[in-house]
Amino acid sequence: QDNYGLGRAALPEEIAAWDIDVRPDGLGLPAGSGDVWTGEEVYVEKCAACHGDFGEAVGRWPVLAGGQGTLSDEDPVKTIGSYWPYLSTVYDYVNRAMPFGEAQSLEPDEIYAITAYLLYVNDLVEDDFTLSNDNFLDVEMPNADNFYMDDRAETELPLFASADVCMENCKDSVEIIMRAAVLDVTPETDTEAEVVVEEAAAEAEPAVTAEAEPAVVAPDPELVAAGEGAFRQCKSCHQVGEGAKNRTGPQLNGIMGRTIGVVDGFRYSRTFAEAAEAGEVWDVDNMAAFLADPRGAMEGTKMSFRGVRKEEDIAALIAYLQSFAE
Amino acid sequence: QETPDPAIVEKQPWNQFLGPGVDEAPYGMPSKFEAHVRRQNVPWLTADPVSSINFTPLHELDGIITPNGLCFERHHAGVAEVDPSQHRLMINGLVDKPLVFTMEDLMRFPRENHVYFLECAANTGMEWAGSQLNGCQFTHGMIHNVMYTGVPLRLLLEEAGVKTSGKWLLPEGADASGMTRSIPIEKAMDDCLVAFKMNGEALRAEQGYPVRLVVPGWEGNMWVKWLRRIEVGDKPWHHREETSKYTDLLANGQARRFTWEMDAKSVITSPSPQMPIKHGPGRVVVTGVAWSGRGTIPRVDVTTDGGMNWHQARMSGPSLDKSMHRFYYDFEWDGKPLLLQSRAHDSTGYVQPTKEQLRTVRGDNSIYHNNGIQTWAVNEQGVAENVEIS
Known part of the structure; x- marks a missing residue:
């Protein structure tokens, strides 16, 4: 009805x-x-x-x-x-x-x-x-x-019933048998002081305007748009753009023209660390080679992506990455 | 006090100068001195923050209501940003009349208000093998407790007309994980809600805006967010979140499935590792929360000596079905080390077991549904630590 x-x-x-x-x-x-x-x-x-x-x-x-x-x-x-x-x-x-x-x-x-x-x-x-x-x-x-259906009603509930709850002199002694501090895997808790200081620093930072950025040759907008589509397969590991953070892979803002393997806070493979030390820089050629065959171009890279198959996707991805400044 | 307190005898800026006007913050935020009260992630737990979890800062909260911005988040493909004008809820399958509702349609059904806790089945899961994380935010923070406004699911199902062969529902989310769970029709007809408000305002995006399923007392994964479809069927679907995940692997290698109800549980939120005693010996307020998926919590016991002696705590605030309850134990601390525990009793007569009692039944590999008693060791300085005791 x-x-x-x-x-x-x-x-x-x-x-x-x-x-x-x-x-x-x-x-x-x-x-x-x-x-x-x-x-x-x-x-x-x-x-x-x-x-x-x-x-x-x-x-x-x-x-x-x-x-x-x-x-x-x-x-x-x-x-x-x-x-x-x-x-x-x-x-x-x-x-x-x-x-x-x-x-x-x-x-x-x-x-x-x-x-x-x-x-x-x-x-x-x-x-x-x-x-x-x-x-x-x-x-x-x-x-x-x-696999079997939940059987707690038979196996647990009768064990954990209130009839015999002890309130006084329930044990003779108590020993600590394990401590979390020994493992030390807890993230730091933000203290009041730290957070307030952080916020104050953020407020004090002068706003940077877009005009202050050095002029660069703008990549072809159509290629950039195509690159945005191709970048979808990268997104599960990489972020780019405003507020981009390191995830499984490093954030990619300003990557084109920058020294290889220098994003703060990302733990690179040895091959990337060596490239950074040698001062190698990402350019169109080495980026294209890396995108086509990551493990071939940078042996030992942590990036386990197999590679971009289509050449037009590679060009589009590079244009897309070029469109993001540091 | 020998010298006058500068906080009294000196003028403070807020005593003298004007503060912001009423136009400054059209949507108010907490005082800047409370900025440390926030959700936190445990980065090593998961591969990526878009399919991950963060934790409610239980240690900083009081009462029974979790503020909307502090409700822990769990998503499987990031927060879906759903445009409510483009959102639809479909009911299909074994019904007389498959239906599509807009948000406007949903708002025209009779509504109800209920306060319920939502606890992730994995809450305290990292503690099965022993004490691991130092803070109730991390050990117990996959829970929140809010007032939902929504339409009883029963009314929507009756509108479509469930066929007599319809025994199970498959709610489905609109996010990129397409979250699905199988729910028996009895529960759907009993107390499930299709909710669009939490604590009076629209659901937060991370809690399923514009509409989510509320499955009172049952594990949080079933509370499908961004709800866009409910299929009625004659059998369960056995999808990923009820086979690969959210099944309880026991010591013998077999696994329980469909362990929906959350057993009674409690935790002392202060003192706790993130909330040490800073004032030294004297009066101490011990406080915490308790809840049960099977009813209310008429009683919580607290011990300060590791369970040798127990004291009945004072319950304060509303006692609502399948909601969090707040308890207090006020005592005089002599400055000696403490072993703090709380033990919840629910309205069915169930008493929260020790972790050891649970392990005896389930082994160490269960991951989900760990409702064992939590211990905090407090030393002479008032520093608290997550421990296990004999």
């Missing part, structure tokens, strides 16, 4: 645009297929910068492969292969949220291929495997049977 008569009927096209979820029984899977080798290619381009070439992960990004047999260890490794109970979760999540910073940009065939590759790096299929909507439900996830 119409209780309030509010809202309007959702059109089938509107539901189709948003209803992308996939369930363990296959409900919601689109038609499509992809094989392990195609998956590797797409994965290395779109996923490996954070998750590593074989799902081993970079930094603290999620590990996707391995860990089988570790779930009852001191340091369990929870991956798709070792922990995830349903393959549909991989498809659904990659489809709705990945690549990080460019969500919902993959085609169904690409997602089937990435999913096939993730099964392969978890030793769950052979390298000639092709995953599709037809055989999706045939894949068995090794840890599927090790």
Whole structure:
């Protein structure tokens, strides 16, 4: 019944645009297929910068492969292969949220291929495997049977009931057995004095106007606009523009024409530190080479991005970076 | 006091000169002397601040309401900046009539006001294996408590007409992580809200502006922000946030799933590592907060000797269902070292367990839902530290 008569009927096209979820029984899977080798290619381009070439992960990004047999260890490794109970979760999540910073940009065939590759790096299929909507439900996830519904009502609540709460002389003695200070992993708490001083310093700083910047040849605006688009794949690690901060990668303001590897507060790889020491400067040529093949151009770089494939994207990215002064 | 106090006998600038007028701050901010009261991140916890968490400065707060700007943040793809005029809420799936609502439509349903705590399932998760972070902001700050204004979810579902086969909901966010969780229909029909105000004003962007789901007493991850769609289905979806994440891995390698309710918990917020006793022996106000996902907190016990003897704390402020409660224990400190703990009792008769009791049942690898008793060791100087005791 119409209780309030509010809202309007959702059109089938509107539901189709948003209803992308996939369930363990296959409900919601689109038609499509992809094989392990195609998956590797797409994965290395779109996923490996954070998750590593074989799902081993970079930094603290999620590990996707391995860990089988570790779930009852001191340091369990929870991956798709070792922990995830349903393959549909991989498809659904990659489809709705990945690549990080460019969500919902993959085609169904690409997602089937990435999913096939993730099964392969978890030793769950052979390298000639092709995953599709037809055989999706045939894949068995090794840890599927090790999940059960919340049982706290039976296992915990009776243990932690108030009947026998002790109030006096509950123990004979008490010893400290562990201290957080020994670990020393707590961030500094801002004290009143520090914050007030910081703010005062910020207020005292004279405002710098745009006119005070040295004149530079402005890059082609069309190229800059194209570069802004191409920069999307960099955004999950790098910031540029007003207020840009170091993240997984250093902030990139004023990078063109500046000495390599000198952004304050960023911990560079040895190869970047050496370039900085030698006084090497970012120019169009070495930046183009680095963008095309980061690990080839700067061996040992922490940047695990595979490289920009199209030359026009490289030119656009450089123009885009040139448009940001220090 | 031998010599006169300059704070009294000398004129201060604010005694003499004019302050800012009423046009200076159309949206008011805290006093500049309170600038240190702010959310903080623990950088090593996550790969990147856009998929990360910061912490409510519980040690600086009192009462039961968390100010909007201090409510901890957790997002999976940064803060979505949603234009409310372009925001839609769709209900589809096993309903008689799939519907689309604008924000204006939502505002025309009958509204309710409720104060609820929102606690992340991972709150205190870093403390499973032992005491790690020095400060209740970091050990317990993935929680906030605000008054929500919103529409009962039941009314929206009734408007669409849930089919008898509809047993589960999948709320979905409009952000770039497309956050989804499965929620049983009983909870949705019971007390969930589709909320657009917090503490009287519009939701903050980082809390899901213009509209979020409120799932009282249940883990914060289910409170989908930037809510844009609710699908009705006959089975749960088992999406990433309810399989890979937010499941409780036990010592035997098996895992609990759908551990939605937050068990009763409490923490002393002062004295605490970020709030040492600076005044020396004498009167001390011990204070803290307690909450339960199953009801109210009629009682909290406090110990100053590591649990040898306990004292019933004084509860102060409103006692509301699935809300934070404030407690105080006022005592005379003799200057000797203290081992401070608090122990919450909820309205179902559940008593907050020790960390050791929890580990006996769950092992060390659980990550989520750690509601064990917290200990602060206070030394003769009044400095407090996060410790574990026998």
